[in-house]
Structures are given as structure tokens and as C-alpha cells.
Amino acid sequence: MTHLNKTFAELGVRDEIVRALAEDGKVHPFAIQELTMPLALAGDDLIGQARTGMGKTLAFGVPLLQRIADDTERPLTGIPRALVLVPTRELCLQVSGDLAAAARYLRVGDRKFTVTSIYGGRPYEPQIEALQKGVDVGVGTPGRVLDLAQQGHLQLGGLSVLVLDEADEMLDLGFLPDIERILRLIPERRQAMLFSATMPDPIITLARTFMNKPTHIRAEAPHQSAVHSTTEQYVYRAHALDKVEMISRILQAEGRGATMIFTRTKRTAQKVADELAERGFKAAAVHGDLGQGAREKALQAFRTGEIDVLVATDVAARGIDIEDVTHVINYQIPEDEQSYVHRIGRTGRKGKAGVAVTLVDWDELTRWALIDKALGLGCPDPAETYSTSPHLYEELNIPKDAKGRVGPPHRPDAKRVSARSEERPTRTRTRVRRRTLRGKPIGSHPETPAAEQAPTPESAEEKPGSAPRRRRRRRRTTAGAGTPTANSTGGGNGSSTPASGAMAEKAGAATAAAAGG
DNA sequence: AAAAAAT
Structure with missing residues (x-):
């Protein structure tokens, strides 16, 4: 599923790049x-699809570098020949770092090949200076790219390659206007590559x-899940006031490494981060x-x-590649x-x-059901998972009540807690879907590590100093689905791409991080 | 309806 058979060298990638990658x-x-290499090197327009973390950056990055570095008809002049657009500033830094790393041994005459980042939130001067000194490949966010282009500092007329990373996001309503404006500044004759x-x-x-008659390349068959089979998905119903406590327990799970927690709003992200930090987590x-x-x-930290x-909004949902992130928790769906x-x-x-854990609040059930259905997870109503998944339950050490249901955390302030716990949806539990959820996480491997009774770092005591937490509404829960592998081809519009051959499984290799400031 | 993205 992840690899085919050739090496970068065998695909015809030039030595300087092969060496850097190696x-x-x-x-x-x-x-x-x-799969992308041949078509990309031929200058074809293409839409590349592969699961998260499976090397999309270099899928367009390597051929992009090779193509403009090899173009003897149009030698590099310091005017950007390729532009990669990304949805967030941090991804801009990461991608430009990745491309710069792959290009570090390339030279243009007596100077180095140049990749630069063009994004907002930072002073203009450094970016303008870099552009004036000469740039071969630009990686940027739409707003600043347009800004510098309109100011005349970024020349887009020399582009021969345009890449939209996280393409579906870039073509979403919020970004579309800017993308359309940028397209108008780019030569008609250019290669466009979209990835996501x-x-x-x-x-x-x-x-x-x-x-221009794009070929749709997919590393996995269309029917396959967009989620890795190596990621276990769990979904739980949770009450707003219990979420931080539940998370703090998940954070004590054995084997937990770097963890990302997602929220729907900026305020909540900050609040959760602050509360976890208060509890002693490095957040x-x-x-x-x-x-x-x-x-x-x-x-960077x-x-x-x-x-x-790291507690984040969707600003960090796409592309960010950090090794050893063992858990992702959706605090809000x-x-x-x-x-x-x-x-x-x-x-x-x-x-x-x-491991991916999604906490679903009562208010989010309807919306969760839509996501569940769209992805075929098979766990539309987290309320019914309330007492299931004993396995994970143990593993995460989430407290359960006498009946074995996942219950509210034990709190000194028993009054409030008990009152709320009585409101718990014991009723709603139909058994219908339970079979789907019983035991292991949906779609995950049958064998999973056993529980681990880690003591709560700091029981949920009332912090004198901390102000009464304002609660927000929104929750999530439930389990996920397993997934597939392999490759295939997709037939885009007119053209289509051949599927891949046997996929050798290999870990390692490929995509890297790097960021650079 | 939220977040992101130029100032």
C-alpha cells in the first residue's frame, strides 16, 4: 500500500536530489x-490523492524541482518558476522546508537553488528581499502571495508550475476568490498539480x-477508506464538563507520545490548553x-x-507532519x-x-451522524457506545459506574457531579448498534494492549485560583472504522491513471518534516 | 457556523 518497487534513482530523479533524499x-x-513521477515530469496536469502522511509533498516536490532544474530551454533566472500554495502559514513553513531540503544540492550556475516561503503574519521586508535576490520556487499562503504580487515584488508571470497543496481546502469558498485572482496572474501555459x-x-x-485534462492519480482505490488501518478510532459520548477530565486520563495512557487535541473554536482551544497546563501537562x-x-x-516546541x-483549531488539522504523534483527540467534533x-x-x-479518540457531546450527535455516515464508520450514535468498548475504556482508564458505563469523573464536589450523572442517557441505549461497537474499536485490530491503571495526575480538584470555568457546549464521541490499503487508479475526467503494481510494504522513507522559519 | 488567509 505504501510503496511500489523502484527507487528514486531508478525513476530518473537527478543525482543531487537523490543524494539529498537518501x-x-x-x-x-x-x-x-x-505514480506521480512520470506524468509530473512530462508536464501533465494532475490531481494526486493519497492518504495522510503518505508522501504527497515529495510527490509533487521532487518532480517540480527536477523539472525546472532540468529545463534547458528556460534556464532559471531568479524569477519564480514554480509556486506552491498552502492553506496555513505553518504548513507553508513546513513545505518550503521540505522542498529546500530536497533541493539543497541543486545549483543554478554559481548560486544555490532557492526555495522561499511567502506568508502573512510576518514582516514584509525579509520576504521582499529574498524575492529580489532571486527565488526559484515559492511556497506561500494566498493572501501574502497576492499582496506581494500586486505590489510588484513577486513576479508570477514566469511560472511554469503551480501546485495547490490541500487542494480541496484551497478551492473551498474561503480561499477560492484569492486562488482565482492568483490564477489570473499566472501564464496560461503552466502545469497545475493538485494534491490532497x-x-x-x-x-x-x-x-x-x-x-488542462488532468489525470487523477490515487495511491489507494476509490472505495478504500481515507483513514489508515493502523489508526484505531474510538468515539465516546461525553458531557461538556467531563471532557477535560477524560482527556487528562487519556493523556496518561501507557505508550502515549505526542498528542494533538482539536477543538472547533479558538477560544476553546486556548481554554483547554490552559486547563491541561494547570493540571501539569506540558501543553x-x-x-x-x-x-x-x-x-x-x-x-516548534x-x-x-x-x-x-498541542491543543489546536483546524489551523493544524492539515498537512502538519510531526513524528510520533501517537494520539489525536477530537475535543469537539x-x-x-x-x-x-x-x-x-x-x-x-x-x-x-x-489512536484517534473523538468525544461527542449531545448537541453534536446529529452532526456526528453525518460524518459517520459519510465515512462509513458505523457508529452514528455515540450515545450507544456509552457502555461499550470496555477494552478501550480500560486502556484509557476512563471511569465507569457500577453498571460498567463510562461515567463522570470522580470529583470532590460530588453534589454537582451526582446531579449530572443522573441525567446521563442510560435510557437511550438501544442495543441495536452495540454489536458494532462491542469490545475493540471499530475497524481496528482485534488485539490491543490492555488497560493501564495510571493514576490521575491530579484528580479533578477545584483549583482555588482558577476562575469558574465557563462551559461551552459541543461534544463528541464514538468509534471509527478500519481501513484498507493498496493502490489503484482513478479515472479523473477524461484521463485516468494506471493503478500501481504490487505495493511493497516498507516503513520509513518518504516525507519529512523540516520547517524553517 | 467555524477557521483560515493581507494589513
């Missing part, structure tokens, strides 16, 4: 990279309006209300392991199925195992 442990390309793990049909239809928040410096600082809990796929895609990358 030094970073990348010798065998991931399936999407190998999720590509809703309407988006593909829209994409075809500005692409920080990342969301759009923070200054760019704080955003990058938090992400998370990358280095200085902190191991995502807006749609694409967001769910991308959020939990922060774990289980490159063949590694991952």
Missing part, C-alpha cells in the same frame, strides 16, 4: 510519489475548469488568535518534544468528514500506529 533516509518512494488526501467530487469538477495552544510568533513557537500536548480525516491524519503517519 541522506534523509528516503530511497524508496511512496506509492503516490512513484480528500477530494470531494464537486471540487474535482471545479478544478477541471482551470486545469500549549495553536490557533488564529495568537500572534504568528506564538503560533510558530508552540508548534511540540516538534522538539519540549511539550507533548470537526465541521465535516474532510476535517475528521485530516485531523486524525496527524497520527498514524508513514505506517506507524495511531
Whole structure:
């Protein structure tokens, strides 16, 4: 599922790039990279789809670098020849870092090949200076790219390659206007490559309006789940006031590594991060209300392991590649199925195992059911999982009541707690779907580690100092589905791409991180 | 309806 058979060298990638990749442990390309190479090098427009963490960045990055570096008819002049657009500033830094790493041995005459990031929230000067000194590949966010282009500092007339990373997001309503403006500044004759793990049909239809007979390449068969089979998905119903407590217990699970917690709003992200920090966890928040410096600082601290809990809005849902993220927790359910796929895609990358826990609040049941249905998870009503999944239950050490139901955490302030616990939806539990949920997480491996009774770090005591927490509404729960593998081909509009051959399974290799500031 | 993205 992840790899085919050739090496980067065998695919015709030039020595300088092969050497850089090899030094970073990348010798065998991931399936999407190998499938994309021939078409991308030929200059074809294409839509590339592969699951999260399976090497999409280099799938367009390597051929992009190779193509413009090899173009003898149009030697590099320092005017950008390729532009990669991404939805967030942090992803901009990551992608530009990845491309710069792959290009580090390439040279243009007597200078180095240049990749630069162009994004907002930072002073203009450094970016303008870099552009004036000469840039071969630009990686940027729409707003700043447009801004610098309109100011005349970024010349887009020389582009021969345009890439939309997280393409479905880039073509979503919020970004579309900017993308359309940028397209008007780019030469008609250019190669366009769109990549994402999720590509809703309407988006593909829209994409075809500005692409030239794009080939749709998929590393997995269309019917396969967009989620890795190596990621175990759990869904629980949870009451608003219990979420932080539940999470604090999950955070004590044996084997937990770096963990990302997603919220629907910026306020909640900050609140949860603060509460977890108060409880002694090494946590920080990342969301759009923070200054760019704080955003990058938090992400960097998370990358280095200085902190191991990152609470974020969807600003960090896509593309961010951090090794060893073992758990992803949805404190609030995502807006749609694409967001769910991308959020939990922060774990289980490159063949590694991952755990995704979604907490669903009563108010979110209807919306959750839609996501469940869209992804075929088979767990539409978390309320019914209330007393199931004893397995995970033990593993996460989430408290349950005498009847074995996942109950509210034990709190000194028994009054309030008991009152609320009586309201718990004991009733709603139909047994119908229980079989689906019994025991192991839906779609996960039958064998899972046993429980671990880790003591709560700090029981939920009332913090004198902390102000009475304002509660927000929104919750989530339930389990996920397992997944597949393999490759296949997708027939895009007119053209289609051949499926891949046998996929050798190999861990390691491929995509890397790097960010650079 | 939320978040992101230029200032």
C-alpha cells in the first residue's frame, strides 16, 4: 500500500536530489510519489490523492524541482518558476522546508537553488528581499502571495508550475476568490498539480475548469477508506464538563507520545490548553488568535518534544507532519468528514500506529451522524457506545459506574457531579448498534494492549485560583472504522491513471518534516 | 457556523 518497487534513482530523479533524499533516509518512494513521477515530469496536469502522511509533498516536490532544474530551454533566472500554495502559514513553513531540503544540492550556475516561503503574519521586508535576490520556487499562503504580487515584488508571470497543496481546502469558498485572482496572474501555459488526501467530487469538477485534462492519480482505490488501518478510532459520548477530565486520563495512557487535541473554536482551544497546563501537562495552544510568533513557537516546541500536548483549531488539522504523534483527540467534533480525516491524519503517519479518540457531546450527535455516515464508520450514535468498548475504556482508564458505563469523573464536589450523572442517557441505549461497537474499536485490530491503571495526575480538584470555568457546549464521541490499503487508479475526467503494481510494504522513507522559519 | 488567509 505504501510503496511500489523502484527507487528514486531508478525513476530518473537527478543525482543531487537523490543524494539529498537518501541522506534523509528516503530511497524508496511512496506509492503516490512513484505514480506521480512520470506524468509530473512530462508536464501533465494532475490531481494526486493519497492518504495522510503518505508522501504527497515529495510527490509533487521532487518532480517540480527536477523539472525546472532540468529545463534547458528556460534556464532559471531568479524569477519564480514554480509556486506552491498552502492553506496555513505553518504548513507553508513546513513545505518550503521540505522542498529546500530536497533541493539543497541543486545549483543554478554559481548560486544555490532557492526555495522561499511567502506568508502573512510576518514582516514584509525579509520576504521582499529574498524575492529580489532571486527565488526559484515559492511556497506561500494566498493572501501574502497576492499582496506581494500586486505590489510588484513577486513576479508570477514566469511560472511554469503551480501546485495547490490541500487542494480541496484551497478551492473551498474561503480561499477560492484569492486562488482565482492568483490564477489570473499566472501564464496560461503552466502545469497545475493538485494534491490532497480528500477530494470531494464537486471540487474535482471545479478544478477541471482551470486545469488542462488532468489525470487523477490515487495511491489507494476509490472505495478504500481515507483513514489508515493502523489508526484505531474510538468515539465516546461525553458531557461538556467531563471532557477535560477524560482527556487528562487519556493523556496518561501507557505508550502515549505526542498528542494533538482539536477543538472547533479558538477560544476553546486556548481554554483547554490552559486547563491541561494547570493540571501539569506540558501543553500549549495553536490557533488564529495568537500572534504568528506564538503560533510558530508552540508548534516548534511540540516538534522538539519540549511539550507533548498541542491543543489546536483546524489551523493544524492539515498537512502538519510531526513524528510520533501517537494520539489525536477530537475535543469537539470537526465541521465535516474532510476535517475528521485530516485531523486524525496527524497520527498514524508513514505506517506507524495511531489512536484517534473523538468525544461527542449531545448537541453534536446529529452532526456526528453525518460524518459517520459519510465515512462509513458505523457508529452514528455515540450515545450507544456509552457502555461499550470496555477494552478501550480500560486502556484509557476512563471511569465507569457500577453498571460498567463510562461515567463522570470522580470529583470532590460530588453534589454537582451526582446531579449530572443522573441525567446521563442510560435510557437511550438501544442495543441495536452495540454489536458494532462491542469490545475493540471499530475497524481496528482485534488485539490491543490492555488497560493501564495510571493514576490521575491530579484528580479533578477545584483549583482555588482558577476562575469558574465557563462551559461551552459541543461534544463528541464514538468509534471509527478500519481501513484498507493498496493502490489503484482513478479515472479523473477524461484521463485516468494506471493503478500501481504490487505495493511493497516498507516503513520509513518518504516525507519529512523540516520547517524553517 | 467555524477557521483560515493581507494589513
